[in-house]
Amino acid sequence: MRFLLAGLCVGALLAGHAPAMAQQAGNTVRMPSLESFRPQGASGRLPLTSGVTMFEGASGGGLTPWATIGGYGTRDQIGATAFGTFIPTSDFRVYSTGALIGLYNRLELSYARSRFDTQRLGGDLGLRNGFSFDQDVFGVKLRLFGDLVLDQDSWLPQVAIGAMYRQNDRGSLVRALGAQRNSDADYYISATRLFLAQSLLVNTTLRLTRANEFGFLGFGGNRGDQYKLMPEVSVAYLVNRNVAVGAEYRRRPRNLEGVSRDNDAFDFFVAWNPVRNVSLTVGYVDLGRIVTRREQRGAYVSLNIGF
Amino acid sequence: MLRTRMGALALATLLAAPLAPQGASAQPATETFPIINSPTIFQEFGGLEGLRRLMEVFEEELIRNPETRPFFANRDNSRTKQQLVDQICQILGGGCVYRGATMRDSHRNMGVNNAQFLGLVEAFQIAMDRQRIPSFTQNRLLAVLAPMSRDIITR
DSSP states (O other): OHHHHHHHHHHHHHHHTHHHHHHHHTOOOOOOSSGGGOOTTOOOOOTTTTOEESSSOSSBEESSBOSOOOSSOOTTOEEEEEEEEEEEOSSOEEEEEEEEEEETTTEEEEEEEEEEEOTTHHHHTTSOTTOEEEEEEEEEEEEEEOOTTTOTTOSOOEEEEEEEEEEESOHHHHHHTTOSBSEEEEEEEEEEEEEGGGTEEEEEEEEEEOBSGGGTTOBOBTTBOSOEEEEEEEEEEEEETTEEEEEEEEEOOOOSTTTBOOOEEEEEEEEEOOSTTEEEEEEEEEEEEBSSSSEEEEEEEEEEEEO | OHHHHHHHHHHHHHHHGGGSOOSTTOOOOBOOOOOOOOSSHHHHTTHHHHHHHHHHHHHHHHHHSTTTHHHHTTSOOHHHHHHHHHHHHHHTTSOOOOOSBOHHHHTTTSOOOHHHHHHHHHHHHHHHHHTTOOHHHHHHHHHHHGGGHHHHOOO
């Protein structure tokens, strides 16, 4: 919890420095709903078209990465975003914080640090209560072609390829649970299309991965160690300039015998832009069965602050 | 009535064209825009009167926005506003005919960059919000306007 707050403070500091840095970088902000918050020389992007993240760091719908390059920078600008997410599920707590830099609407570099807190279940699992798995995710994403906002008359979506390198800090433990390694990379390709005439955004991501429970329980396992191609889909509807609602679905591999019993995760969310640069997402997520027999479900909240 | 008058003017222009002197004073190219297939969208924008009011509000927002202010402040934008009314009216199926220059020609030497274009889009969205046009309807129009960025952004 402490480093979640620290991350948000860093984010707030970054956002606070935004006007000064923005003057240099050419100003990279979103549409406001309160005019008084408009900094000098601001440009804009439609809400959600910069994407948000839950705990992996790469911009997207939260649970899945999109072809978006995060931050609010246009193709001539550099932008950055910091985020903090809290996901309390049935038995666990996930805390996550991180930041990304978006360069010229072409390249995205991201970092996320997440904690998977086993809470009282830790003791039941033979660990101690409140035992946690920490994970670092280093992400890189390259937009290949397409502009999801401006290319309305083209059938081409915006397409990006990316990779995430994840490091889990409980090497011996995840191996004891059956994982092959505690660090590994995912590779993905995303295609995102905004149908403005229908106020609808659709994203499809294909991911090569062998992560167990999003990497919290290591990578590869006793049931398999091959990279598998996993599909992920998001749909979002633009309610107005500052609010979008959406849903995501994500499939994950079952590599750990007796541990990972469910492949699928999904969420429903409402993303809100209360003021320029700030995106608040609340939603309901089902991460599937992780270790225990119960579906890990819960409401979550995520804050993305950008400049 | 508007349709007939516009039609008559269009016909007159076509008939007059072969008699116009060739060379330097030839008529500049105009542009026809896609028409949104909807029987109600023109009325959702308040018809011609609604569009005229919208362009007044749009001008206020363009002057307020720091990205677009240099292009619109301290000048008479009446002609631009009238051409915008014609253009949007045509796109919404209101029966108007836009007679201005093409998007490319009219923005050729302005040096508009990406951020300035997005500033204009933002100003337009705020103006439509102020005119209480529903978001879904706004996006239908924006979908037609978005690809024009290719002709407008030159930097």
